Structures are given as structure tokens and as C-alpha cells.
Amino acid sequence: MTIKADTARPALTYSKMRGIVAILIAFMKQRRMGLNDFIQKLATNSYACKHPEVHSILNMNPPPEPELMNANPSPPPSPSQQINLGPSSNPHAKPSDFNFLKVIGKGSFGKVLLALHKNDEKFYAVKVLQKKAILKKKEEKHIMSERNVLLKNVKHPFLVGLHYSFQTADKLYFVLDYINGGELFYHLQRERCFLEPRARFYAAEIASALGYLHSLNIVYRDLKPENILLDSQGHIVLTDFGLCKENIEPNGTTSTFCGTPEYLAPEVLHKQPYDRTVDWWCLGAVLYEMLYGLPPFYSRNTAEMYDNILNKPLQLKPNISNSARHLLEGLLQKDRTKRLGAKDDFMEIKVHIFFSPINWDDLNAKKLTPPFNPNVTGPNDLRHFDPEFTDEPVPGSIGQSPDSTLASASIKEAAEAFLGFSYAPSVDSFL
Numbered sequence: 001m002t003i004k005a006d007t008a009r010p011a012l013t014y015s016k017m018r019g020i021v022a023i024l025i026a027f028m029k030q031r032r033m034g035l036n037d038f039i040q041k042l043a044t045n046s047y048a049c050k051h052p053e054v055h056s057i058l059n060m061n062p063p064p065e066p067e068l069m070n071a072n073p074s075p076p077p078s079p080s081q082q083i084n085l086g087p088s089s090n091p092h093a094k095p096s097d098f099n100f101l102k103v104i105g106k107g108s109f110g111k112v113l114l115a116l117h118k119n120d121e122k123f124y125a126v127k128v129l130q131k132k133a134i135l136k137k138k139e140e141k142h143i144m145s146e147r148n149v150l151l152k153n154v155k156h157p158f159l160v161g162l163h164y165s166f167q168t169a170d171k172l173y174f175v176l177d178y179i180n181g182g183e184l185f186y187h188l189q190r191e192r193c194f195l196e197p198r199a200r201f202y203a204a205e206i207a208s209a210l211g212y213l214h215s216l217n218i219v220y221r222d223l224k225p226e227n228i229l230l231d232s233q234g235h236i237v238l239t240d241f242g243l244c245k246e247n248i249e250p251n252g253t254t255s256t257f258c259g260t261p262e263y264l265a266p267e268v269l270h271k272q273p274y275d276r277t278v279d280w281w282c283l284g285a286v287l288y289e290m291l292y293g294l295p296p297f298y299s300r301n302t303a304e305m306y307d308n309i310l311n312k313p314l315q316l317k318p319n320i321s322n323s324a325r326h327l328l329e330g331l332l333q334k335d336r337t338k339r340l341g342a343k344d345d346f347m348e349i350k351v352h353i354f355f356s357p358i359n360w361d362d363l364n365a366k367k368l369t370p371p372f373n374p375n376v377t378g379p380n381d382l383r384h385f386d387p388e389f390t391d392e393p394v395p396g397s398i399g400q401s402p403d404s405t406l407a408s409a410s411i412k413e414a415a416e417a418f419l420g421f422s423y424a425p426s427v428d429s430f431l
Contacts, residue, residue, distance in 0.1 A: 093166040095173065095398060098126060103392045104180075104385050107240075109133045110171070113394060114178060114379070123379040124163065127174040128398055134172075157366055158209040160229070160239040171398075179237045181230030181374035182384025184290075188225055192293045196324060197357075198371040199290040202228070203283065204358045205236035210279045211346025219275070223282035224263050225289065230384070234370030261302055262295040266310050266334045280341035280349065284331025291320055296332055310334070323354040 098115040105112035110129040117124060163175045184202065188194070194202075206228065213220055222240065229237040265281035288296045297308035314332050316325050330340030330352070341348050350360060362368050374384055382390050 093164060093173075093175075095168065095171075098124070100126070100394045100398050102382060102385075103389045103394060104382070105389055106392075111395070111398075112176075113398065114382070115175075123178045125176045125178045127176060129172040129174075131167075131170050131172060156209060156212045157364060158205045158236045158238055159212070160237050176239075177237070178379060179229040179231050179239070180376050180379065180381060180384060181232055181234060183226055183386075184228040184230065184236075184286075185225035186384060186386060187230070187372070188290065188293070194290045195371075196291065196321060199287060199324075200354065200357065201368070201371050202236055202290065203287045204355055204360075204363055206238065206286065207283060207346065207349045207355075208360070208364055209236070209238045210283065211349070214276050214279070214345055220279050220282075222263075223279060223286055225286060228286070230370075230372075230374055232374060232376045233366075234373045235366055261305065262298060264306075264309060265336070267336050269306055269310055275336065276345060277336045277339045277342050280331050280339055281336075283349070284328055287324075288328055288332065291324065292317065296328075321354075323352075323356075327352050327354040 097119065098117055100113045100115050102114040103111050104114050104125065105127075107127075107129075110127065110133070112125050112127045115124050115126040116122070160179065161177045163177075165175065166173050206223070210220055210223070220238070223238075227238065227240045229239055231237050263282045263285045265278045268278060285295050296314060297305055297312055299305040299308060314329060316328060320328075327340070331349075333339040336342060340352070349355070359368070376384070
């Protein structure tokens with residue numbers, strides 16, 4: 001058998017070939033022991049890690065640079081130790097790095113906590129998710145999608161930033177910007193509705209964030225006041241990217257049925273393929289709610305609300321400007337091919353007369369003064385968080401080892417499902 005050398009690849013000599021074959025035989029044997037154990041062993045073989053054939057067969061992530069390889073790797077971690085299975089420039093991050101102070105949010109798979117980093121003494125919002133709950137509901141793809149989208153958000157002013165992520169045997173941790181101006185939902189509940197200039201300011205910042213995500217071929221899909229935060233100055237920060245859909249080209253579609261009932265677009269309810277214009281429908285629904293106090297087509301009866309979304313004409317009371325009326329009619333157009341944004345996406349929203357008072361360059365540079373200042377006194381000021389969250393005691397398990405009742409097989413399954421989760425950006429991404 002003759003093996004031709006590829007000049008773009010390392011020469012594959014007979015001895016190296018034997019080494020790779022031996023490793024692959026070990027792979028087949030050790031599948032019974034779990035992929036995690038095998039990867040730990042593979043990581044100690046620098047040639048195997050670098051060779052493209054091994055990459056393609058195992059679908060591995062790019063190897064670390066030789067100087068970053070640990071010459072004396074530690075043995076595979078036991079379930080009670082930290083597990084960090086992905087390439088990360090912060091491989092030693094662990095829960096005990098933080099003092100967890102308050103619960104500031106809750107979701108299906110875990111909690112968001114205000115945390116103080118013990119070394120840099122900075123405050124972060126740490127999203128802690130239970131792997132077991134995610135796996136039970138088969139939501140691994142959504143969680144990894146959220147992580148992937150967060151990695152791309154570093155440079156946009158109205159999207160929450162990810163500092164780094166890490167994992168233990170039973171939990172995933174997102175270390176995020178701490179935003180304490182409160183949810184838009186919280187402020188809407190207190191004030192019922194907003195005056196038009198304030199609604200315009202928020203809608204413009206939201207549209208800017210959505211336009212940026214679309215430029216990355218990401219559809220957000222879950223815009224609602226609960227996912228829109230205000231920072232300490234009063235600017236919008238979009239958060240929670242668990243339902244984002246990646247790799248949607250300008251004319252691309254997807255068909256997953258997901259979202260929040262009040263804000264679902266007609267094409268989603270029809271279970272038809274839909275595209276990025278679904279986000280412009282949601283922007284219209286949020287703008288409507290800011291101006292009127294309730295989402296369009298709202299009913300306490302969900303079936304009736306769905307019927308309203310599909311069949312009831314949009315009704316606008318006369319207490320808004322003609323430009324606001326025209327914008328809502330364009331965004332809440334039931335036929336997505338005729339919806340505002342269907343042709344030129346964000347550019348159509350940007351040039352609409354409703355936004356004529358907005359200087360978009362100044363908006364993105366945060367040079368426009370927000371219409372409302374949360375007036376927080378500092379990171380410990382939690383007045384804009386719902387007491388339902390902040391009154392809850394911080395779970396003692398957040399910074400501890402996994403529960404001993406978690407079977408080792410479950411831990412291995414969880415570890416394999418979230419390979420590559422751990423992440424920390426390069427220094428350049430913050431410059």
C-alpha cells in the first residue's frame with residue numbers, strides 16, 4: 001500500500017500510521033468506558049491531536065498549540081471534580097471563584113445569580129444550568145446554540161456579553177454582563193404603557209440589535225419584554241439566546257415551532273417555513289405592547305388568541321401618531337412576504353418615518369440620552385428586580401460538587417453532550 005504525502009499535511013510515515021491505528025483501536029475499545037475517558041487520553045498524544053485524519057474521523061475541535069499542551073496531564077477527573085472538556089483560554093474557572101449573592105432570574109433549566117468574582121472583585125450575572133434537566137428535555141442543541149450566539153455578541157452595544165463559560169460534571173455556567181436596570185416587562189407592568197418617544201427609543205435599540213443578529217445569519221425568534229433588559233443608564237440589552245436559530249441566510253427559512261404565545265407570528269402558528277421577518281413581527285408586537293399596554297391580539301384564552309393572530313385584522317386606537325400606526329401595520333402584516341423588512345431587512349425599518357428623529361450612528365454609540373434612567377446606586381441596588389427572584393435563597397449547591405445521587409453514567413452522558421462548551425475570549429475581543 002502506497003500512501004502519498006500531501007504537502008499541506010504532516011508526512012504520514014509507517015510508524016506514525018501504526019500509532020494512529022493503535023489509537024483508533026483503543027477508541028473502539030474504550031467507547032464502552034465512555035468517550036470522555038478516551039478524549040482525555042487522546043489529548044496526551046500531541047501528534048495524534050495535530051493530525052488531520054484524526055480530526056476528520058473523530059470530528060474534533062482544532063488542537064491546542066504545542067506550547068499550550070500540558071506535558072504532565074492530570075488523570076481524568078472524577079465526577080466530583082471540575083470537568084472542562086472544551087478548548088478554553090480560561091480552563092481553570094470554577095464555581096468557587098465566585099461569591100453568589102442573589103438570585104436575579106429563573107428559567108426552565110436553572111437560575112441567574114448576581115455573583116462577585118473573588119479575584120477581580122467585579123460583579124457578573126452567572127447563568128447556572130442543570131445538565132440533567134437539559135438532557136431530560138433534549139434541549140442540548142438550544143443551549144449550545146445560545147453559547148454560540150453569545151460568542152458572536154462581543155461587539156454590539158445592545159446585546160448582553162459573555163465573558164466566559166465553563167462546566168462542572170452536572171452544571172453549565174455562563175458568566176455574563178451584569179445588567180441591573182430591570183426587565184422592560186417589569187417597567188411596563190409598573191407604568192402600564194410608555195409615551196411614544198420612549199417607545200421609539202427602545203424600539204430603535206432593539207431593531208439595531210436584531211439587525212446585527214440578522215447580519216450574522218441569526219434569527220432571534222423569542223423577542224418579548226422579559227428578554228429585554230435596561231442597563232444602569234437606561235439603554236436596551238437583549239438577552240437569552242436559547243431559541244436563536246443560526247445559519248439562516250437572507251432568503252433562508254426554518255420551521256421549528258417555538259417562541260412565546262403572545263408574540264408568535266402567523267406563519268409560525270401555521271407551522272409553515274418562516275424566515276428572519278419573524279423577528280420584525282415580534283418587534284411590532286413589543287412596540288404595540290409598549291404603546292397600548294397589552295400585546296396585539298391578546299386574549300386570556302390561548303386558543304382564542306391564536307385565532308386572533310391568524311384571522312383578526314389589526315385594530316389600532318387613535319391615540320398614536322400616523323407614523324407609529326404605519327409602522328405597526330407594516331410590522332404586524334400577517335403575510336410575511338409583504339411584511340416590513342421582507343425585502344431589505346433592517347434597512348427598511350431603519351429608514352421608516354417613525355424613526356426619522358433617530359440618528360442611528362449616535363444611537364449605536366450610546367450618545368442619545370435614554371428617556372428613562374433607572375437611577376441605580378450601584379451593583380448591589382436590586383430595586384428593579386422582581387422580589388419573586390431576589391427573596392429566594394441562593395441554593396447551596398450552586399458552588400458545590402454534584403449530588404452524589406447523580407449516577408456516574410448520567411454524568412458521562414452529560415459530559416459528552418456538552419463537549420466544547422467551555423469558552424473564554426481572547427484579549428483582543430475586548431480591545
